[in-house]
Amino acid sequence: MNQSLYNLTQHYLKIIYKLNPELNAFITVTEQEALLTAMQLDSEIKAGKVKRLLHGIPIVIKDNIDTANIFTTVGTELFHQRTPVVDADIVTRLKQAGAIILGKTNLSEFGADITGKNRFYGNVRSAVNANYSPGGSSSGTATAVAANLCVGGIGTDTGGSIRVPASWSGIVGLRPTQSLISTDGVFKRAPSFDTVGVMASKVTDVKILFNAILHPLALPNMSPPSTYKLGIVNNYTFRGVDTEVAAAIHRVIYSCKQAGIEIINIQSKLLSNFNETNYSIIALHEFNQVLQEYQNQHHLFGDKVNYDLRKGVAISGNSYQKAQKQRLWEFGDIQNVFRQVDAIITPTTPTTAPNIQADTKVYQLNRKFVLPFSYFGFPCISIPCGLSPQGLPIGLQIVANSFQDKLILKIAKDLESIINYYLIK
Numbered sequence: 001m002n003q004s005l006y007n008l009t010q011h012y013l014k015i016i017y018k019l020n021p022e023l024n025a026f027i028t029v030t031e032q033e034a035l036l037t038a039m040q041l042d043s044e045i046k047a048g049k050v051k052r053l054l055h056g057i058p059i060v061i062k063d064n065i066d067t068a069n070i071f072t073t074v075g076t077e078l079f080h081q082r083t084p085v086v087d088a089d090i091v092t093r094l095k096q097a098g099a100i101i102l103g104k105t106n107l108s109e110f111g112a113d114i115t116g117k118n119r120f121y122g123n124v125r126s127a128v129n130a131n132y133s134p135g136g137s138s139s140g141t142a143t144a145v146a147a148n149l150c151v152g153g154i155g156t157d158t159g160g161s162i163r164v165p166a167s168w169s170g171i172v173g174l175r176p177t178q179s180l181i182s183t184d185g186v187f188k189r190a191p192s193f194d195t196v197g198v199m200a201s202k203v204t205d206v207k208i209l210f211n212a213i214l215h216p217l218a219l220p221n222m223s224p225p226s227t228y229k230l231g232i233v234n235n236y237t238f239r240g241v242d243t244e245v246a247a248a249i250h251r252v253i254y255s256c257k258q259a260g261i262e263i264i265n266i267q268s269k270l271l272s273n274f275n276e277t278n279y280s281i282i283a284l285h286e287f288n289q290v291l292q293e294y295q296n297q298h299h300l301f302g303d304k305v306n307y308d309l310r311k312g313v314a315i316s317g318n319s320y321q322k323a324q325k326q327r328l329w330e331f332g333d334i335q336n337v338f339r340q341v342d343a344i345i346t347p348t349t350p351t352t353a354p355n356i357q358a359d360t361k362v363y364q365l366n367r368k369f370v371l372p373f374s375y376f377g378f379p380c381i382s383i384p385c386g387l388s389p390q391g392l393p394i395g396l397q398i399v400a401n402s403f404q405d406k407l408i409l410k411i412a413k414d415l416e417s418i419i420n421y422y423l424i425k
Helices: 005-023 031-046 089-096 139-146 163-169 203-213 243-258 277-290 292-300 303-313 317-334 360-365 371-376 405-423
Strands: 026-029 058-062 100-105 152-157 172-175 195-200 229-233 262-266 343-347 380-387 393-400
Touching (some): 005 026, 005 058, 058 139, 089 100, 089 203, 139 152, 139 195, 163 172, 163 393, 172 203, 243 262, 243 380, 243 405, 277 292, 277 303, 277 317
Antiparallel strands (some): 152 195, 172 380, 380 393
16 A cells, blocks of 8 residues: 555645745645545556556646636636636546646746746745746746656746746746647637646656647657757857856757767748747737736736736737738748758757846846747747756757647657766766
């Protein structure tokens, strides 16, 4: 009985109760539900039933994803007692796969900020160094994974909300192809960009969780190629990047070449000159539409949310439609990149995690490498690739064309092995 899933779940809950008062990774710990699930899964094992894909794996879920009969606050005072009656599609899939849900994780209000701060539920603290930001908005999931409070977790990424905290927390974070994973039952902040993704300590664990939430027919049943070309975008990949981050990426490139991976330099004026105006027009207009019914309750919102809503109100429907058309045209143009290479690599963020007291502008600058690929809806993954002299994690981002999710997972696994062999041995 010592090896039971019930005991394993108790072990994780004990760690959560010990560390969460300091880390503030959870808004709700679902102890009763988790232990009941563990007992049921133990019974299945005793009965000789076939184990499910995630049988007994302890996970966490970002608190903007509906869970039946469990608070789903979306990180806002407005919804502090909101209790959905049905699970989000992905929660249903996770339960069917045998996952044990330990709780709902903290996030920036409405998932609208990458700082990891929340005035109502409290700020999430980094598991790496409490003086530095964990990133956001999937800050609670990132911290829970990094602190070993769970095996993996579910987050969402609209403009970097999985990849930024993954990078700053030293874990792996996958943003799948836009619309590949169902968002039914997930709070819609900017539907054109909202994406459900996965976070874990290792690429293998991310892949397992991804397969659990992926519909079996969503991707072609084909294996990714055994060889591939990686691209470095001239006048983009290293522009405006801190020295320590650039050095880490250069070490990865050198190690990849040593391992026989072909890396070529490519041009992309669209990336080199990327302007986030169209992204902002679309995202802010949609956010304003989502919260239209709560326009008389803005006093309950934090400054960042109200700032975004004021900007969203000023965007006309005509401007929104123009931005969407421009996005469609640019999507066609960016395809030229993937005619030259199978995937591109960049830093996930141009700096390591900022101090928790850093100015908002510092955080905004760290969207440089994540925002363009949210805009295009491409699959992206951030993997750890080193530490700064201060011991802060550095992330490497891998990006491929739409629906090449299996490919980026293969590349990520290969590069994870190369990094571990050449750089962290």
